[in-house]
């Protein structure tokens with residue numbers, strides 16, 4: 452019988468061993484190569500929470516933000532002096548970096564990524580990849596023309612439950628996944644956020660931020676990452692409904708998007724004929740990103756914060772709580788990066804994968820095609836909801852088959 456101490460050591464050793472084995476597509480870390488990626492960071496909000504500088508093959512050489520407080524945050528966090536007042540200004544020092552991590556507001560990602568490609572820079576983009584079908588086409592064309600590397604920093608893809616589901620699916624543990632439920636809930640109560648300069652609806656200078664009135668389905672990747680990031684399926688058809696509370700932001704569409712909806716709910720069909728229910732809600736007593744995958748052999752439920760733990764329900768068996776491996780302990784990560792990190796542990800993997808891909812001269816796991824497959828269905832879903840739930844086809848932005 453194991454005592455508590457020995458059991459803890461045993462569980463942690465098993466978790467570490469299986470974590471190394473389980474990390475899909477990741478090689479064991481070997482001694483750092485001489486190659487150093489010189490990275491610039493655009494955006495000192497979420498952009499000042501990553502771990503690029505802990506990677507032995509990366510040095511953060513430049514950063515930029517429009518606001519002084521955020522420039523200071525970037526200076527302190529990444530420990531650098533070369534901090535610029537705007538992206539355009541930073542681009543004048545183009546020869547001091549090879550790649551850019553773009554963490555501007557959602558509506559600017561496509562524009563900033565295209566600027567990066569134009570200057571011959573590899574790019575890591577915050578989610579979503581873009582907000583229109585035209586931008587999706589431009590991104591795909593620019594990526595294919597330049598051959599530069601592109602990755603989208605989708606956190607759901609590297610949440611522990613998603614890494615586990617991806618691996619289980621690969622190993623046949625689900626059999627066919629015929630239905631999934633994908634959710635991103637983030638309560639932005641209009642009654643508390645309106646005219647509250649400290650809320651996320653306002654920028655540090657008091658102007659309205661891109662989050663005020665943002666159509667939820669234009670921010671679909673935290674939900675869709677759980678499907679595209681597990682089975683690699685593509686959404687081909689959908690319909691979507693929306694709801695908004697009785698508040699001028701929604702009722703009179705007093706927002707830059709003329710958007711009436713705070714919550715959107717879509718039913719989607721995949722290219723393998725499977726069903727998905729995809730929710731993105733801004734007015735809700737619930738939080739977080741979570742999914743449920745229903746397979747022939749069993750169902751995996753990601754934990755609902757403060758409601759239930761992660762659960763595996765073997766078909767014809769009993770539902771049982773399950774403990775996911777501590778993937779961050781994996782020897783696939785450089786030793787300096789083997790620690791817990793933000794957004795469900797995803798920040799460390801996003802940081803490492805982008806740098807690894809550049810060092811190894813390969814496409815990152817969340818390449819342009821996966822990124823657009825997680826983004827574009829939301830653009831179409833929003834259109835469907837504006838038409839009262841009309842069924843719409845989703846165009847493909849995948850690589851042309853030879």
Ligand SMILES: NC(=O)c1ccc[n+]([C@@H]2O[C@H](COP(=O)([O-])OP(=O)(O)OC[C@H]3O[C@@H](n4cnc5c(N)ncnc54)[C@H](O)[C@@H]3O)[C@@H](O)[C@H]2O)c1
Pocket residue numbers: 493494495496497498515516517518521536537538539554555556557558559577578579604605606660661794
């Ligand atoms: N879990 C996740 O994946 C997650 C979490 C939070 C944010 N995000 C994404 O990350 C991005 C950034 O989020 P945020 O909360 O920091 O947004 P934010 O609007 O608070 O910050 C964006 C920053 O970009 C800067 N910026 C914009 N244009 C610039 C330019 N031309 N030159 C220099 N700086 C410029 C702004 O000054 C601002 O500080 C958003 O797109 C958001 O969707 C993702």
